Amino acid sequence: EEQLFSIYILKNKSSVLLIKKSLHPFSESHQIFARVGDNITLPCRLKHDPSFSFGASSNRIKWSKLEGSDYEIGVLLSMGLHKVTFGRFQKRIHLLEADENDASLLMTNTELKDFGFYKCEISNGMHDSTFEVEIQMQGVVFPYSPHLGRYNLNFHDAEAACLGQDAVVASFEQLYQAWKGGLDWCNAGWLSDGTVQYPITRPREPCGGRRTDAGLRTYGQQNKFSSRFDVFCFTVGFAGHVFFVDGKLTYDEAAEACLAGGAEMAKVSHVFAAWKLQGYDHCDAGWLADGSVRYPISRPRMKCSPAEAAVRFVGFPDKKLQLYGAYCYQAQP
Incomplete structure (x- = not known):
């Protein structure tokens, strides 16, 4: 009997990952x-x-x-x-x-x-x-690394990091769909099956090389206790809205400003969901609950994000000395 197959070929620098599903x-x-x-x-x-x-x-x-x-x-x-x-x-x-x-x-x-x-x-x-x-x-995949810097999470730390952002570790299928939607990220991260991968839409050095095809680069299964990478998290969105409080605020002042507005400091998942699912766009950098500073751009333009739509990452600055606005999240009652 004739068989039909759905095939995805995802290449990396040393191997080809083939998924075949019979229909x-x-x-x-x-x-x-x-x-x-x-x-x-x-x-x-x-x-x-x-x-x-x-x-x-x-x-x-x-x-x-x-x-x-x-x-x-x-x-x-x-x-x-x-x-x-x-x-x-x-x-x-x-x-x-x-x-x-x-x-x-x-x-x-x-x-x-x-x-x-x-x-x-x-x-x-x-x-x-x-x-x-x-x-x-229905949701959004986003890369995450803690304030300690890249490649500091074993698998169990990665699970906790995503949960701390109201998210879960993304599955291969979710990362694959995000890659098809344009996600391009050069740092390797944990997935829920214990593999470590990263999505590339624009092949380049040092992200697997310019001569390789676009796809999911994979390091395969890694030791969940001793291996350390970033993580790809998945969030289904939220029932509420994200808004920005302008000002030159320390981290603690930003938290107080959100509370004064009947909200809490937004998590990374909130900003990514608002950006990806609702088209949220704001060019000012602001504090988030994890101590990072980011800003979401849906309409690329000069001085904001000229090359691509993205949630731009400024870093984890000193909470007492650096001054930014605040991104707040208000849940629906």
């Missing part, structure tokens, strides 16, 4: 975006065929979540009036069944572990159809 030759693929806590519908619909009818007891619907290339976990199994849900999906999913051809899955209160690929299989005697759905988290 049923008659399958359809869908991609939906969601955030943690959302109620979503995973589409799966049988094309009209007189020999199929969901009213028949011989119809079998199976939903599963794909975990890696050769492992899947059960989500739901339906045979006529008999339906079974599995594990953590119980009480949060059920079939839509809008009509006799509909096998779409309703999922409530989406959790972090729910994101990824799902497979819907419909079979009836000699006939079967397979559909693939990807739930992709």
Whole structure:
């Protein structure tokens, strides 16, 4: 039987990382975006065929979540009036069944572990159809290093650093999507699978060399205790807004200014989410909660960020001597 494959080739200076995912030759693929806590519908619909009818007891619907290339976990199994849900999906999913051809899955209160690929299989005697759905988290990937400087985090420190920014360590898929969206960063960082990688859209020295292709450079699996790198974090955004307080403020004065405005000092994740997801643009450098000074530019221009849209990083200046404005975050009530 003919097989179709979806292939991503990501090159680095010493090797090629190949990911291959087999697809049923008659399958359809869908991609939906969601955030943690959302109620979503995973589409799966049988094309009209007189020999199929969901009213028949011989119809079998199976939903599963794909975990890696050769492992899947059960989500739901339906045979006529008999339906079974599995594990953590119980009480949060059920079939839509809008009509006799509909096998779409309703999922409530989406959790972090729910994101990824799902497979819907419909079979009836000699006939079967397979559909693939990807739930992709709506959010933003951002690189992070602490005030100690680059390459100071082992894997567990990296997890704590992201959590401190209201984020999690990014997955390979999330970094790959961010790279496709234009993320270019020359410092290597931890990913959630224990690998260390970095995304390059503009090949150059010393980021793998000018003659290499654009892609994700990888150092492969690293020792989670002794190896030290930066980290790529992922945040799903926030319910609130970021604003800037102008002035020449020390770090403590910046914190007080945010509190006076009914807010708190913004975290790095807040500024990246506001910049990436809301187009936030402000040319003045300001303090953030981790002691860094940054500013978000969505419209590149002279004296701000002439070459690219980015969250510009000034550094971790002396909190008592250096004077900047403040970026504040106010959550929705």
